[in-house]
Amino acid sequence: MIVKHLEQVVHTQDDVDTPTWNSRRLLLEKDGMGFSMHDTIIKAGTETLIWYKNHVEAVYCIEGEGEIEVIGGQTYPIRPGTLYALDGHEKHYLRGKTDMRMVCVFNPPLTGREVHDKDGVYPASVEAAEARG
Incomplete structure (x- = not known):
């Protein structure tokens, strides 16, 4: 059984902070669950280009407001209680109107070391990305 508290992740290597988001990575590949789970803050007033070309993601908003714009498609409002699932590897913009707190599953x-590249993509594996330089 795995039991963790957010306090055990904050300010560790599993707390990845960028200019537009802060991902506190609760479950990772090393935990052997077959998925990872993150407590993520999307920062107010930001826009992030994201394209999970190598992953599927489900996101559940528990605090704040913003929107997700699928490139070439619709824009959807996000508020507490909103779930969206990127089951088609949709390239999108994620915008925080206020700080949004999201629970994300990949x-x-x-x-745990991934950050978006210039196209908004996480590599299929960090080791492969590091080998490519």
């Missing part, structure tokens, strides 16, 4: 699971 398959395949993240290792």
